[in-house]
Structures are given as structure tokens and as C-alpha cells.
Amino acid sequence: QDPKSTGKGVELSILKDLANSLTEADELRLKFNLNEQKIFLLNTADSKDSVNDFIKYDNSFHKLIFHIAGKENIWNMILGMNQHYERFRSLINLQGENNIQNLYEEHCMIFDALTKKDAEALQTIISKHIYDGFRNSSALLVKYSDYFINCQY
Numbered sequence: 183q184d185p186k187s188t189g190k191g192v193e194l195s196i197l198k199d200l201a202n203s204l205t206e207a208d209e210l211r212l213k214f215n216l217n218e219q220k221i222f223l224l225n226t227a228d229s230k231d232s233v234n235d236f237i238k239y240d241n242s243f244h245k246l247i248f249h250i251a252g253k254e255n256i257w258n259m260i261l262g263m264n265q266h267y268e269r270f271r272s273l274i275n276l277q278g279e280n281n282i283q284n285l286y287e288e289h290c291m292i293f294d295a296l297t298k299k300d301a302e303a304l305q306t307i308i309s310k311h312i313y314d315g316f317r318n319s320s321a322l323l324v325k326y327s328d329y330f331i332n333c334q335y
Contacts, residue, residue, distance in 0.1 A: 192260065193244065194308045196251045197292070201299040208250045212293050215243050219286045236282040243289050
């Protein structure tokens with residue numbers, strides 16, 4: 183199974199469980215993380231560097247979810263499953279205007295569904311959040327295929 187499928191299934195399961203056990207302190211930690219993302223977006227021009235920097239905020243948000251759920255080791259395992267996964271995420275997030283803004287808005291929707299204990303909304307949002315970039319990236323895979331092929335000389 184590929185990392186995005188594994189990540190989606192595992193994260194969705196963790197979010198559904200977390201929705202039933204989220205404390206006020208956990209909510210505050212997630213709100214603080216979202217606020218950091220918002221401040222970053224407000225203070226950073228949409229450039230290649232800002233996209234790469236935002237990936238750190240994206241990872242931080244998801245890692246925090248796993249940490250709050252007591253499953254940070256699973257997050258680390260997902261990231262370690264495929265050496266190309268992070269490079270691919272960075273590449274697909276470079277395409278299209280407002281892509282990092284969309285990621286932030288999806289994080290806000292995840293938080294909202296989580297606090298409302300809305301499992302159906304969580305499933306919809308996580309699917310969109312994880313798969314949208316992959317769906318729109320086939321042209322990039324062809325254009326930058328060398329970026330993902332291991333060449334042994």
C-alpha cells in the first residue's frame with residue numbers, strides 16, 4: 183500500500199477516535215497551530231520558498247494530531263515509508279495559485295469537523311486533503327519524472 187493511502191486510512195481512524203476524546207487543552211493546541219499557519223500566510227508572499235516553508239506547517243499540523251492521539255510513532259512511520267513522498271508533496275504543492283491557502287483552509291475544516299465529532303465530514307475532508315494534489319499532478323509526474331527515478335550510474 184502506498185503512503186498516501188496508508189496515511190489517509192490511519193489518519194482518518196485516528197481523527198475519528200480523537201473526536202471522542204479531544205480535550206479543551208487539545209483544541210487549544212490545534213487552534214494555536216492553525217493560528218501559526220494563518221500568521222505565516224498573512225506575512226509571506228506566495229513564492230517557492232513560502233510553499234516549501236508551509237510544508238513544515240502542514241507536517242506540524244498532522245504530527246500534532248497524531249501526537250495528541252498518542253500515535254506520533256505512526257506518523258513517523260508513515261513519513262518513513264517512502265523516500266519520495268515528501269519530495270512529491272512539495273512538488274505538487276508548488277502547482278496552482280493559492281494551493282497553500284487551500285491547505286490551510288482544509289486544516290481549518292478538519293479542526294471544525296473534529297471538534298463537532300462529525301465523522302462523515304472528517305472522511306470527506308481527509309480524502310480531499312490527501313488526494314487532491316495527487317489527482318492534479320499527473321502532468322507534473324511526467325514533466326519531472328527524473329526527480330522520482332533512482333538512477334544508479
